[in-house]
Each structure stands twice: as C-alpha cells, then as structure tokens.
Amino acid sequence: MDRPTQETVLIRYGEIGLKGKNRALFENRLMANLRATARDGSLAAIRKTRGRILADIAPCADREEVLARLVRTFGVVSISPARVVSLEDDTIAQVATEVTREALQKLPPSAPSTFKVEARRANKDYPRTSPQINAWLGTEILESIPEARVDVHEPAVRIGVEIRSDSAYVLGRTIPGPGGLPVGSAGRGLLLMSGGIDSPVAAWQIMKRGLEIEAIHFHTPPFTGPRARRKVEELVEALAPWGVGITLHLCHFTETAVALREKCPRRLHLTIMRRLMFRQASALARELDIPVLVTGESLGQVASQTLENLVATDEAASVPVLRPLIGFDKQEIMDRARKIGTYDISIQPHEDCCSVFVPSDPKTTPALEDVLRAEALLPERFLGDTAPPVQTIAFGPDGLRRE
Amino acid sequence: MYREYFGPSSPPLYLDGAATSRPHPEVREAMLQTMEDLYGNPSSPHLEGVRAETSLEGARKRVARRLGVDPRGIYFNSGATEGNNTIIGGVARAFRNRGRHVIITGMEHPSVREPCRALEELGIEVSLALPDTKGYVRAETIEELLRPETILVSVTAVSGEVGTIQPLAEIGEILRRYPEPRPVFHSDIVQAVGRIEIDIEALGLDCATISAHKLRGPRGVGALYLRPGLHIPPLILGGGQERGFRSGTENLPGIVGMALALDMLTDERSAWRSADVRTHLAREIQAALPGARVNGFGPEDTGGRSAPHILNVSFPGIPGEVLVHALEELGIFASTGAACSSRERRTNAVLKNMGLDRGRAESAIRFSWSESPTPEEADRLVAGLRDLVPVLANITS
Numbered sequence: 001m002d003r004p005t006q007e008t009v010l011i012r013y014g015e016i017g018l019k020g021k022n023r024a025l026f027e028n029r030l031m032a033n034l035r036a037t038a039r040d041g042s043l044a045a046i047r048k049t050r051g052r053i054l055a056d057i058a059p060c061a062d063r064e065e066v067l068a069r070l071v072r073t074f075g076v077v078s079i080s081p082a083r084v085v086s087l088e089d090d091t092i093a094q095v096a097t098e099v100t101r102e103a104l105q106k107l108p109p110s111a112p113s114t115f116k117v118e119a120r121r122a123n124k125d126y127p128r129t130s131p132q133i134n135a136w137l138g139t140e141i142l143e144s145i146p147e148a149r150v151d152v153h154e155p156a157v158r159i160g161v162e163i164r165s166d167s168a169y170v171l172g173r174t175i176p177g178p179g180g181l182p183v184g185s186a187g188r189g190l191l192l193m194s195g196g197i198d199s200p201v202a203a204w205q206i207m208k209r210g211l212e213i214e215a216i217h218f219h220t221p222p223f224t225g226p227r228a229r230r231k232v233e234e235l236v237e238a239l240a241p242w243g244v245g246i247t248l249h250l251c252h253f254t255e256t257a258v259a260l261r262e263k264c265p266r267r268l269h270l271t272i273m274r275r276l277m278f279r280q281a282s283a284l285a286r287e288l289d290i291p292v293l294v295t296g297e298s299l300g301q302v303a304s305q306t307l308e309n310l311v312a313t314d315e316a317a318s319v320p321v322l323r324p325l326i327g328f329d330k331q332e333i334m335d336r337a338r339k340i341g342t343y344d345i346s347i348q349p350h351e352d353c354c355s356v357f358v359p360s361d362p363k364t365t366p367a368l369e370d371v372l373r374a375e376a377l378l379p380e381r382f383l384g385d386t387a388p389p390v391q392t393i394a395f396g397p398d399g400l401r402r403e
Numbered sequence: 404m405y406r407e408y409f410g411p412s413s414p415p416l417y418l419d420g421a422a423t424s425r426p427h428p429e430v431r432e433a434m435l436q437t438m439e440d441l442y443g444n445p446s447s448p449h450l451e452g453v454r455a456e457t458s459l460e461g462a463r464k465r466v467a468r469r470l471g472v473d474p475r476g477i478y479f480n481s482g483a484t485e486g487n488n489t490i491i492g493g494v495a496r497a498f499r500n501r502g503r504h505v506i507i508t509g510m511e512h513p514s515v516r517e518p519c520r521a522l523e524e525l526g527i528e529v530s531l532a533l534p535d536t537k538g539y540v541r542a543e544t545i546e547e548l549l550r551p552e553t554i555l556v557s558v559t560a561v562s563g564e565v566g567t568i569q570p571l572a573e574i575g576e577i578l579r580r581y582p583e584p585r586p587v588f589h590s591d592i593v594q595a596v597g598r599i600e601i602d603i604e605a606l607g608l609d610c611a612t613i614s615a616h617k618l619r620g621p622r623g624v625g626a627l628y629l630r631p632g633l634h635i636p637p638l639i640l641g642g643g644q645e646r647g648f649r650s651g652t653e654n655l656p657g658i659v660g661m662a663l664a665l666d667m668l669t670d671e672r673s674a675w676r677s678a679d680v681r682t683h684l685a686r687e688i689q690a691a692l693p694g695a696r697v698n699g700f701g702p703e704d705t706g707g708r709s710a711p712h713i714l715n716v717s718f719p720g721i722p723g724e725v726l727v728h729a730l731e732e733l734g735i736f737a738s739t740g741a742a743c744s745s746r747e748r749r750t751n752a753v754l755k756n757m758g759l760d761r762g763r764a765e766s767a768i769r770f771s772w773s774e775s776p777t778p779e780e781a782d783r784l785v786a787g788l789r790d791l792v793p794v795l796a797n798i799t800s
Contacts, residue, residue, distance in 0.1 A: 222728030222795075258798055356725070356799050 006084040007063055009070060010160075010171055011053040014077040015181060027053070030075045030182040036244045036397045037073050042066045054082075067175065072242065074208050075185070076177030080160065082169045087126070092168050093140040096159055099172035100141050103157040104148060106173055114151035115141065119161040126163045133161060178208060183243040186210030189294040189322060190285040192277060193217045193248075195232045198296030198325055200239055200342035201333050205324035206294050207243045214290060215246055216281050216390070218253035223356045227348075233393065234345045240395040242340065245402070249390040251280060256382050257357045263377045270304050270362035272375050275316035280388045282318040287387040293321045298328050308365045315368060318385060413734040416780050417772075420617070421563050421594060421713050422738055424773030426660070427619040433663045434621060434656040445653050446644065459653055462662035466626055469665040470611070471602050475631045478645045479658050482625035483593045484514035485638070486612030487557075489627060489649075491518040493635030494555045494587045495527055501584060502552030508532045508540045508569065509756030510562045515591055516752070519557075531756070532558075538565045538699045538757050539708070542573035549577070553586040560595035564753045564769065565699030566681075566713030568599060575607030587633065593617050597668035598710045609633050615657065619773050620664030624657030680775045681711050687781065691789040694719055694796075698759065698767055713771045717763045718792050720800040726768050729795060733787045738769050 013030060031046050031053060042061035047054055057066050063081070071079050083099065085091045096117070104113050119133035128136060137159070138150055160171035186209055193199045193215040203213050217232045233248065240246045256276055264272050281293055297305050304313075314321055325333055337343035375383070394402040417425065437458065443451030445459045460474075467474035480486055495505070507519055509531050519529045530548045534540045545556060556578060558569050571590055578588050589610045595601050596613050603611050609630045616622040629635070629648070641650030685702045688695050698715040700708040718726060723739035730737055754764040770784070 222725050222730075222732060225724065225728045226731075261798060356722075 007057040007059075008082045008084050008169070009055045009057065009067065010080045010082050010169070011055060011070065012077045012079070012177075013053070013075050014179060015075075026075075026182060026185050029185045030073070033075070033182050033184065033244055034070055034073055037069045037241065038066050039069065039398055069241070071175050071177050073182070074178055074180040074210070074242070075182035077179055078174045078176045080171040080174045082160075082171045084167050084169055087163070087166070087168055092161070092170070093137060095170045096137045096161060097141050097144045099170050100148065100157060100159050101145055103159070103172040104145070107156055111156045112149070112151070113145075113147050114149050114155045115157040115159055116150060116152050116155035117141070117159045117161060119163065121163045123163050123165045125165075133163070137161060180208035181210030183207050183210060184212040186212075187292075188212045188214065188288075188290045189292045190281055190288065190290045191215040191294045192281055192296075193232060193235065194296070195228060195235065195346065196296070197337050197343065197346040198298060198301075198333055200235050200296075200346065201328075201336045201340065202294055202296035202324045203239055203246075204242060204336070204340045204342075206322060207239075209324075211292075211294070211322075212243060213239070213246050213294065214249065214288065216249045216251055216284060218251045218277050218280075220254045220257050220357065221252070223254065223257075231345060231348050235342055236393075236395050237399040238340075238342050238345060240399045241397055243397065245394065245396045247392060247394045249284060249392050251284075251388050251390045253277070256280075259378055259382055261357060263379075264374045266359050267361060267363040268366060268371060268374045269357060269359055271309050271312050271366050271371055272378075273357060274304060274309070274313040275371070275375060276382065278313050278317040278321070279383070279385060282316075283385045283387040284390065285319050290319075292319055293317055295321060295323050296325055296333075297323045298325045298330070298333065301330060303362045303364045306364045308367075312366055312368050312371045413783070416735045416776070416783060418735060418737045418770040418776070418784065420773035421769065421771030423616045423622065424619045426616075426621055427664060427667060429667065430620055430660045430664050434660040437656040437659045441655055441659075445655065446642065455653075455655055458659060459655055462655075462658045465662040466665060469662075469668075470596070470613075470626075470628060472604060472628050473631055476628045478627045478629060478648050479653060479661075480625050480627055480645075480649050481623055481654075482614040482616070483512075483591055483612040484614075486614075486625055486627040487512070487514040487591055488518050489638040490587075490589050490610050490612065490629075490635065491515065491522065491555065491557065492638055494589075495522050495525070497635045498554040498587070499527065502550075502554045502586075503527045504530065504550055504553045505555045505557070506530045506532055506545060506548050506553060506586075507557045508545075508559065509534050510538055510540060510564070510567065510569070510753055511557065511559050512563055512591055512593070513752075515557055515559065534567070534757055536758050537704070537708075538562050538567035538753070540569050542570045542577055545574050546577045549581060549586070551582070555587045555589060557589040557591070560590045560592040560601060561599065561710040561713075562699070562753065563594045563713070564751065565715040565757070566594075566710040566771075567699045568595075568708055568710060571601075571606045571608070579607050587635075594710060594713070597665065598712055603628060615661035615664055617773070618661075618664045618668050620661040621657045624654050624661050626661065679711075680772075680781065681709065681714050683778075684714055684770065684776075684781050684784065685716070687785045688716060688788060691785055692718065692792050695788075695792075696763065698754065698757070698763070712773070712775075713769065715767055715769045717759075717766045718768070718788075718796070719762055719766050720796045721766050721792065722799065723766055723768045725795060725799060726766075726791065729791045730784075730787055733783075733791075735784055735787055738771075739767065 027048055035043055042058050044056040044058040057063055083095050085095045100115055117134045117137045119130045121130045162169040189211045191203050191213050207213055219229055236246050236248045260273055396402050441455045441458050443455040445456035463477050464474045467477045507515055523529050532540050532544045532548055558574055560571055561568055578585055587609045590608050592601055592611045593614050597618055611628045614625040637648045639650050644650050644653055682702045685697050696717045698717055727737055727739050751764055754767055
C-alpha cells in the first residue's frame, strides 16, 4: 500500500567523520549500536548517506520511544525526525507546514516563532533550485501559520528539505545526542564495580569514549547480603542501555578478605584488599582478552584514593588501569550519576555490612615497600595471577538479563 | 562456611514468622473459592451482592467469636498498621477537647510510634512508658503517667521484637478504677492472637487491632475492634462500607481467609501455645554458645511471661545482619532487630528502650515462627549456630 509519508530519522555524528580510513568501521559500529539500542524490529532499515545515517522507524514501533533510545546512543551528535514524502508540490508544502507548526509548538514560550527553510537539492532534475525551494516553501508556511516569521540569520526552528530522486525529506526539530564515540569502537574494558556512586559514572564516561564494558563485583557473603548484590545488578541494568549490554562477573571474595584480616596489619587492610582485587580483576581481564581495567577512583576523594594508595594499588594490576573520574569532584560525579539514572540506585543503604573488613583509620600514605612486605604474609594461593572463579550474568541493551 | 553461597543445599527453615507467615493451604483454597464464587459486591442489591454480604457477615461473626467480642465491634480493614493509625488519629480528633495527653510504651511497633509522633506535631503530648531490661512494662509505670487529661493508653499485648507479654489485665484494672472520663485503652494484639490467651472484653480493652498475615492468613487484610458505644471518626471516607467506619469495597477473599486462619489457629491452640519449643531452643543455644544472651524473658524466668513463638538472642561481637546472611547460606531464614549499615547505624528503638547497650542491640537476631519448628529443625538451627558463631566472632571481633 502506498503511504503518503513515512517516519525516518536523520542521525548526525561528529568525531567519527574525522577518523580517516577507520571511518567505515566506526560508522558500521554506530549503525550496529543504533540497531541494538532501538531494539528488535523497531527499525525497518538503516543506511549511510553522505556523512549521516538514515534510519526508518518500523510502522509498528512507538516513534517517540525509538527516538528517545536512538538519541542516547554514544556517537550521535543529534537526530532529527524526518518525514519522507512524494515529490508533488502540494504534498511537500503541506508536510513542511505541519512540521514547522509542530516544531514551533515544542519551543519554549519565551522563544520567538521564527523559522527558516533550508533546502538541499540532491536530485538536479527537480525543477526548482535550492534558493527557489526556500522562497516557495517559506511563503507557503507564512500563509498557513500567521504568527510565524522568517529569520534567515538566527531562526528558532530550521526546517530541512532534501530533494532526492524519488522522494523528499522534511526535517523539523533537532534533538541533541550525547556525542562521543560508538561503544565498542575503542575496544573493551573491565570495570571494577563497587555498588557506590562513582563506578557507574566511570563506566558511563568511558563508554562515551567508545569502550565496551564488562564489570566485576567482589562480594563477601555473609558480610554482604543478597540486597547488596541485587543493587549491583540494578546498576548494571541501568547502565546496559547506554551501550550494547553489559556482562557482570560476580567474584566471591570472602575467603580472601578473611585471610587478609587474619594475616596482615590492620591499617593496611584497605590498600592490600584493593591490590588483591586489582590482581584478580587483571587476571580475569586477561582471560577474557580484555586489555584494560576501569575504576571510579578520583584523586584524594577518600582514604583509599590518595596518590600513595593509587600508586600502591596500581602496582598490583597487570593490565593498564583507566580512571576516567580521576579529576572529577564528588559533586560533579553525583550530578552526572543523577543525569544517567544511577544515583538513586547507588544510594540505597545496602553497603558492606558494618565494614567488617575496612579499618576506621586506614593508612593514607603507605610506602609501597611496607605494603608489599605486609602482603607477602598472605598464603601464596591468594597472590597468584590465575583468574578467580566467577558467576557471570549478561544484561542486554534493554537492561534485561539474557539467559 | 562462606563457600556455600550459590544456593542453600537444604530445604528452607523459615524462622521469620513474626515478620509474616506462609498462608495455610486451606486459607489459600478458601480465598480462591471466594474469588470464584462470591465475586459480587456486598453492597449490591442483587442476589450476587446478597450472597457476598452473607459471607462477609458470616466472617465477621467468626472473627468476633474467636476474639471473644460483639460482632458489632468488628471492622475489617487492611491490617494493623491501618488499624493503629485509625485509632490513634481518631481518638485524638474525637477527644482532643477533653485532653491532650497520650501514653504508649517503649515496646510499640512503628505503626503506633509514628502516628503518635504526628500527634506531637499537633500539640498533643505523648508519654513513653519505658520497659525494664526484659521488655516488660510494669502496670505501675502506666499508672504514674496517667493524668486527668490522658485520652489514650496504647499498650502492645506482645512485643514483636522479643515476645514479652505485657500486663494488660492489670493496666485495664487500673484504668477501670480511674475517675471518669477514662482514657481509651487500646492494644495492638497482632503478635498475641492465637499465641496467648487474650479476652478483649475481660481485659477492659476499648479497641484492638490485628493483621491476618501474621496468622497464616493473607496480607493486606486485618480487623479492628472498637467497643460498641465508643465513637471515633473514621480515617478513610467514601462509600460508607463497614457501617461508615471504613469505606472501600470489602476485600472479601482476604476477610474469608482471615476468618479461617483465626479458626485454625485457635483450634490448634494446644500446639501453638506450647512454650516448649522456645524454652528448648533458648536452652540449647545457651548450652552450645555460652556467650549468647536471650533478649526478653529467657528460659530461667518463670513461665508465661513471653509469647511462645518469638526468641530474640544476641551473639555479642557479630552484627545481627552478618549472622542472618550466614544462616541464610544454610537455608535458615531469621531476622535482625537492628539493621546496620556502614552508612548509618540505626539502632532498634525497642531494644534501645529496653536499655540494651549498642553492642547487644546490634548483635540481636530474632527467631520466630508461625508453624512450630520440629525437634530436628531446632537441632539444625542450633548446629548451624554452633558452627557459625565462633568463626564469625573470630572475624568480626
């Protein structure tokens, strides 16, 4: 059946355009990610066209919902919902008017009702030139919407019209996206995830730069309960839709923590515990063929994140450690956590019960030699570099557990 | 010990009956039957409405008979939280011109404490009758707090935290002798019904509140007793159900389930009221772990001072939450009184009011049951504790 108009989305991306020969790889990754975030069957087609991507929304899909998902895909600079129409004058004029009216209505009340038509004529057989199209449609719109005015310099609304060989695109509002690079285009990283506020934000920041994330969480039952574990799962559920899904590895850490408590000097427990976690995470990363660790550390934020402690823990990692939040203030991290939807989960009070394994006065400036000497008191099996046994749960881009 | 995390190997041993109980299979069956057969609205004039109304009034009579009160005093609602709010708020509104003073005990559930805190904001003074270290509130303590302007005395019959039974009869007697106009006497009897002998009228109670889900009935349903002749304004207004005192279409399946659960409880009274399980468990735990301290009345106290289904024990040095999680790995489910997290330390108000120090309060854990544990199950619990406690104490101390 012939439909007069069809819903499509014009997707603009920025930095990818700079990437020279790798550009096709980046574009293909972005398209794959868009398809994954839009979810099954909601895109009828997706294709590249002149430095941009066009995605057709399937007729059965919820348009606004699909737009909302596409616009949070990393790598997207902005999107514009577009309508595809036949090349008849009446149809183009009518749809351009509708799109203008809709865009003007969505403006804040304080904004002036000004618009500009920006035509592009890819199909040179079309009888009007681009300036002629601008003038023609501008007049049509002015006649239909009395309160609208033209402003060619700083219009509140830009109406894009693209004339193609068999159809025209009419574009209204532009919705800004997060920018960045498509998740996965930069490789993979293993996130050390605590359940606090910082690590999910670190994940978000680094996913924005194109890293695909897997996460490892160390839990210490019975000193942490099933609710603490569920909280971590909820954080992963909330983060997964920002990327292409996240795999969570749960590592049972009780035995290690107990040994640490028995063998090592109390004030170094925190430093050594973090070293043991870095070591186990490094081993898991190597086994999974993941080249880097990612943490939510921020310089000086808490006792474990003084420069001395960062140095002491870093020494235990056998793969490089990325710390995307290292220069962030706590307030900046909290604001970002609210924005990405992880804050309310992170503040649920199901933390490590009574901090059994964390001394109240941890050493903030440990000398590395002291730490190494103290750590050597542990039995050999806690210091090996084989990957620990983990329980693995995969979450899809819809945030749901994959069986 | 901490290696068994990935799923308990033994069948669950549910020892959290004071939190909620597993509905009795016959209760489930009766509720299903009611949903299928009696779907009419009891207020409707047609036959289906009349059938539903007949069932509703039948349930009211059964509940009244089990509680030993006049059916005209029974109002169905959503549970004891609603009941306590209705009574505390209602008495304050009805009698605030007569006086602005209320007495509650230090052993009350939050659904009594919090409405009273709200009254304080309205300028009504609330006195707290403090218990002794066993959680027992002496009748004289209440007597000393009484004043001519006291409009409400609310005393929970059995503490949900430690099981201590309060002297309702003595308090009722004091109030009976008190010059008119006497304060309204209320009791939250959620943890008492079916567990101890409780005769509402003989105790001199003007009102009482219960929840069905603590009695192997369904959640979201309860009953409030209000002595006929005593008038307080309703909390929930609307279509005028429950003789105008509690609007909202009646939850007939829940009400039928509650009536049946009460019937079965009271029929199984002998098993229920046996304090043997509690005494046995307390003795065994103390024998196995000399550091363990029973909170509330222990086996050494003379009988009849504690409800038979709640045993609260502190294992000093081990945060209650840790022991609860450790037991969970063995498939044993108990609960903590005092929740504890590294972010904030919330000490249980009841244990604090009993004068227990913080260490003892934070290491308290509560075993409670709606179906008495078998001797084998009791042994399983004791064996679990015997294995866990020394190891955990070694780690956490």
